[in-house]
Amino acid sequence: MTLILTDTNDESQRYQFTLGEEVIVTTSTYELYDLVKDNPAEQLIIIGPNVKMETARVVAEHFRVVQPSLGVILVRTRLDVTTMSEALRSGIREVVSSDDASALVAASKRSLQISSQLMEVNKAAGSAMARGKILIVFSAKGGCGKTTLSVNLAHALASHTDSKVALLDFDLQFGDVAVALQIEPKKTISDAISMQTNLDELGIKSLMVNQQKNLDILLAPTNPTDIEFISTELIDNLLDSLRNSYDYIVVDTPPAFTDLILRVFDQADRCFLLTTLDMPAIKNLKLVISTLEALNINKSKLDFVLNRSDIKSGLSLREVEEMVGEVFTSHIPSSNEVSASTNRGVPLVMDNPRHPVSREIIDLAVRTDLKFRPIENKKRGIFGRKSK
Numbered sequence: 001m002t003l004i005l006t007d008t009n010d011e012s013q014r015y016q017f018t019l020g021e022e023v024i025v026t027t028s029t030y031e032l033y034d035l036v037k038d039n040p041a042e043q044l045i046i047i048g049p050n051v052k053m054e055t056a057r058v059v060a061e062h063f064r065v066v067q068p069s070l071g072v073i074l075v076r077t078r079l080d081v082t083t084m085s086e087a088l089r090s091g092i093r094e095v096v097s098s099d100d101a102s103a104l105v106a107a108s109k110r111s112l113q114i115s116s117q118l119m120e121v122n123k124a125a126g127s128a129m130a131r132g133k134i135l136i137v138f139s140a141k142g143g144c145g146k147t148t149l150s151v152n153l154a155h156a157l158a159s160h161t162d163s164k165v166a167l168l169d170f171d172l173q174f175g176d177v178a179v180a181l182q183i184e185p186k187k188t189i190s191d192a193i194s195m196q197t198n199l200d201e202l203g204i205k206s207l208m209v210n211q212q213k214n215l216d217i218l219l220a221p222t223n224p225t226d227i228e229f230i231s232t233e234l235i236d237n238l239l240d241s242l243r244n245s246y247d248y249i250v251v252d253t254p255p256a257f258t259d260l261i262l263r264v265f266d267q268a269d270r271c272f273l274l275t276t277l278d279m280p281a282i283k284n285l286k287l288v289i290s291t292l293e294a295l296n297i298n299k300s301k302l303d304f305v306l307n308r309s310d311i312k313s314g315l316s317l318r319e320v321e322e323m324v325g326e327v328f329t330s331h332i333p334s335s336n337e338v339s340a341s342t343n344r345g346v347p348l349v350m351d352n353p354r355h356p357v358s359r360e361i362i363d364l365a366v367r368t369d370l371k372f373r374p375i376e377n378k379k380r381g382i383f384g385r386k387s388k
């Protein structure tokens, strides 16, 4: 079916006869816009000879932006250079003479072919876009709050942005996500060793512990000897499969650049680099930045997070930012509630979402989601926030 914009409804039969198919004729551009919305499969608009050039130009320019795959063909009684060049500028695909029915049929065919090619390209780009994003949480100094941030960030993403989230404990030797959430480690990453290259969606599902709606967790091995069998190839396969099943894959890390962690950095879409306000942590953050630079990790992926930002350490935020040469986009305050909630096995963002620590982490989760999924957020119209 083709959509026709004309100055009179009488023309429907003529177009129907020429094109050899059903047409929908309208004399109103507003109705045309509604028709396109209601018939998303339609990929062709023909604008009749008596519709003003100005109107044709506005319609073509509108659809060139909102639905580039849709083709617009203009019919004119006279084909002159001015009309042709104006049509070209506004994105009209072809201009045909009103007394040349076969030219109109041929132009329609060409336009529909272009439309279907464009739709294929859009579909491929769409599915590439839809792949899950890897978010790594790292600091080279131990005890900065990596596990606290990973666990809370994963929960915040799952409950406040309506995303499907996987939390991975890649601190393979000393991972404590299971302890922090009081999960009995019946299933761990060790179970992936026997699957190696066979990690399909079903295999992945069998490894993950379901924590709550939208959140699954992959725990670190309970047997340290398993670590030598966890190859970088296994990690690559795992991350690749996880991207198909989750919107976000949050990775908790050890305080060291192991081969595995470098692999994750390589594939990460966002890297949250943590520090606290003490000189050893700041020195290590500077080292991390230069190491990542040497490894050609794109700087635009880095996000700097200051944990326990309000403790009196004798160093001000400005001094630390000057030392590091970066701006901290999140400042997580210090609070006894953090360890108290960990001891209860419930992350603070779930236990008390209004707590200043929770607010900062939820804000980071929502900002991250907005960065990666602005369209979904717009569709939901809530910018990812669920009120609690």
Ligand SMILES: Nc1ncnc2c1ncn2[C@@H]1O[C@H](COP(=O)(O)OP(=O)(O)OP(=O)(O)O)[C@@H](O)[C@H]1O
Pocket (backbone or CB within 6 Å): 139, 141, 142, 143, 144, 145, 146, 147, 148, 149, 171, 253, 254, 255, 307, 308, 332, 333, 334, 335, 336, 338, 339, 342, 357
């Ligand atoms: N903002 C905070 N306020 C108060 N305590 C915090 C805060 N962030 C983390 N902690 C506490 O600091 C300790 C270390 O935190 P965490 O285990 O998250 O660090 P880590 O970087 O994962 O450590 P590791 O390098 O050993 O894995 C924990 O007891 C945690 O409860």
Ligand SMILES: [Mg+2]
Pocket (backbone or CB within 6 Å): 146, 147, 148, 171, 176, 253
């Ligand atoms: Mg940790």
